[in-house]
Structures are given as C-alpha cells and as structure tokens.
Amino acid sequence: MAKNTVFLGLLQLLPLLLPPSLRDYLWAAPSDHDMDQQLEVYHPIILQGGFSCSVLEARLTDAYTPSLPHCGALKGKGWFPLWNNTSDVVDHDYMPCFEEQMSLVFDPAINDYRNQPGVETRVANFGSVYGFSYKDESCPFCCNVKIRNELEALGYQDGVTLFGAPYDIRYAPPQPGQCSKVYSDYFARVKDLVQHASEKNANKPVIFRVLPTNMRVEAPMVPTTYLNGVGIQTTKQVVYWDGNFDVSPENVYGNGDGVVNWISVLAFAKELKRQHYSENIFFKFVKIPNATHGDITIQDNSLKIVMAEILEANS
Missing domain, CATH: 3.40.50.1820 (Alpha/Beta hydrolase fold, catalytic domain)
Known part of the structure; x- marks a missing residue:
C-alpha cells in the first residue's frame, strides 16, 4: 500500500x-x-x-508440445494473436488449443505462475489507446x-x-x-x-x-x-x-x-x-x-x- x-x-x-x-x-x-x-x-x-480487451499475442517455441497436432500449426512462425476474435476460435476448432496456450501453471520453485512450457506471451501496443x-x-x-x-x-x-x-x-x-x-x-x-x-x-x-x-x-x-x-x-x-x-x-x-x-x-x-x-x-x-x-x-x-x-x- x-x-x-x-x-x-x-x-x-x-x-x-x-x-x-x-x-x-x-x-x-x-x-x-x-x-x-x-x-x-x-x-x-x-x-x-x-x-477481454487487451491484445494478447503468443509465440510457440521448440519446447512446446501440443496436446493436439493442429495446436502446433503456428509453432516456430513468430508472434500471432492468441485471442483476436471469439468466433474465429470456435469456427476453426481452436478452443482446446486456445485453452492450452492461455493456461498458466504454478511454479513452486519461484512461487509464481508462468506459461506452459514452450509458450511465450506478450501484450501488444502498451502505451497506445489502440x-x-x-x-x-x-x-x-x-x-x-x-x-x-x-x-x-x-x-x-x-x-x-x-x-x-x-x-x-x-x-x-x-x-x-x-x-x-x-x-x-x-x-x-x-x-x-x-x-x-x-x-x-x-x-x-x-x-x-x-x-x-x-x-x-x-x-x-x-x-x-x-x-x-x-x-x-x-x-x-x-x-x-x-x-x-x-x-x-x-x-x-x-x-x-x-x-x-x-x-x-x-x-x-x-x-x-x-x-x-x-x-x-x-x-x-x-x-x-x-x-x-x-x-x-x-x-x-x-x-x-x-x-x-x-x-x-x-x-
């Protein structure tokens, strides 16, 4: 405080x-x-x-092991919008991938939460009203x-x-x-x-x-x-x-x-x-x-x- x-x-x-x-x-x-x-x-x-307003982007590295084959389609292809449009997530059967790549795990070694292994995330355009x-x-x-x-x-x-x-x-x-x-x-x-x-x-x-x-x-x-x-x-x-x-x-x-x-x-x-x-x-x-x-x-x-x-x- x-x-x-x-x-x-x-x-x-x-x-x-x-x-x-x-x-x-x-x-x-x-x-x-x-x-x-x-x-x-x-x-x-x-x-x-x-x-739900912030633009969250993800990047999948070699350490990422997808639970379903199509969840790794963007692996190694740089940053992409993790959640850009709700209907797109549903229409492309990406919901299981979205849940997996959005989820956090607790790491007792650092007493903190982190992304799943191989998933990197960032918030785009910090500082801009856009x-x-x-x-x-x-x-x-x-x-x-x-x-x-x-x-x-x-x-x-x-x-x-x-x-x-x-x-x-x-x-x-x-x-x-x-x-x-x-x-x-x-x-x-x-x-x-x-x-x-x-x-x-x-x-x-x-x-x-x-x-x-x-x-x-x-x-x-x-x-x-x-x-x-x-x-x-x-x-x-x-x-x-x-x-x-x-x-x-x-x-x-x-x-x-x-x-x-x-x-x-x-x-x-x-x-x-x-x-x-x-x-x-x-x-x-x-x-x-x-x-x-x-x-x-x-x-x-x-x-x-x-x-x-x-x-x-x-x-």
Whole structure:
C-alpha cells in the first residue's frame, strides 16, 4: 500500500474509477462533436480496458508440445494473436488449443505462475489507446472504442495526450507474500507511462480511468471520483439447498449493475471515502440509474456522464 501511495502521489495521478457519474453539465450527444469543440487545456488520459480487451499475442517455441497436432500449426512462425476474435476460435476448432496456450501453471520453485512450457506471451501496443480490441463482432464499440472516438473528437491524440495501459488479465494482483513478476513489471511500466504522459504535457496531472482490480480496498489517496451503475437486477446470493452441490443453485437477486451487487458497491465506496476523508482528500461517489457494468462507456446516457467527468477534470 505504501508503494502504491508513494507512486501515485509523486506522479500526481488523478484517477477516475469506473463504472460513471451524474451531473448538471449538459453534454452534446456522442459523436456529434466537431473540431470547434476541442479543449483548450488537456490533462493526459490513460485508459485501461475490460477483462477481454487487451491484445494478447503468443509465440510457440521448440519446447512446446501440443496436446493436439493442429495446436502446433503456428509453432516456430513468430508472434500471432492468441485471442483476436471469439468466433474465429470456435469456427476453426481452436478452443482446446486456445485453452492450452492461455493456461498458466504454478511454479513452486519461484512461487509464481508462468506459461506452459514452450509458450511465450506478450501484450501488444502498451502505451497506445489502440492497444485494445473487441473480440465479439456484435459489440464493435466495446473495449474503449466509443470513448476513444469521443476523446479524439475533443482533440485528444494517441501517444500525445491519450494513452493506453493494456494488461495480461490472466495474472491477478498478488496477495501479500505472493510473487507476481508479470504484475510487478506491469506496475513499473504503468508508473513510467504516467510519468511520461505527465512530462509530455507540461507536468499536468494524469487522469487515470481504471476499474478496481481486486477486492482489497486500497484508496489511491489522490482526488478521486468513483462512479457506479445501479438499478439492474444483480445476483446477491447463490443458494444450494440441503447442501447438495450436485444440482444447479438458486440465485437470489438484488440491486446492482448486473455484475457487482449494490451491497458490495456501497461497502467499497464507504471505505474509499473513509480513507480519503481521513487525509482531507477529495472524494465523490455518484450512482447512475439503469447503467450496466459492461455498457458504462457504450450506452449514450452513461457515456455522457463519463465525458462530463473528464471535462470537469480538465477544468
């Protein structure tokens, strides 16, 4: 926690924690912007993607032993997109290969997870807002595409005022006492990216739009706006009657954003507020009616709110 706080404080990181927010600011309809609406002052923005948004590439070396012959078809042929399109994986009967090449194994010798032998992976285009791609053709505006378009319409430019920090989602943030070289390396790269983005823009504070990566509540201890959808039926409990785990459970529903139930959201917001207020640091929590977890930067109404928050941070 001390490491996170020092890092964020030194680099003047200004986060916007998603899902988004309600305000009086009237924003033009998405995609109606023109060049006359560009901002005069730009705080650089770093975007992170959702669970499936990062572009993960793989390379199969001689040490790779495929479980099925066609899984080794790309062996020795350099880097290739490991997951580029969900339908392609299914249509080409590549699912068993995908699972094998995506899976991690725990190595007790290093107390860390690693790829399968002979599988090397990397996240493409770190630093670029184009380092994200949607994997489902039914959702062409997913994975920051729509919000990227809106920011570019305001005058934001990739690599100048707009950046991306894609991550290998297979590696969860480590628990205390556990190692994660991938996560540590990512943290260092994000640190360098924040510093680079700030220095490139006259040392302005950076707007870092992120999703909480674990349930451990570690407040960033910088001015923070936390926004979340509400009003969507969300699983609250899963009940196995009579202790019988061989049958499907009964879901008990409550309020939330369709993924995170409202009780958890309120507990998270309350703890963030407590930590920030203890140090006299700005914190705001806003709930957005009828906004879902996955569509928060896709639906027009909720996207308006996200953009309003970004404009306020630029004021």
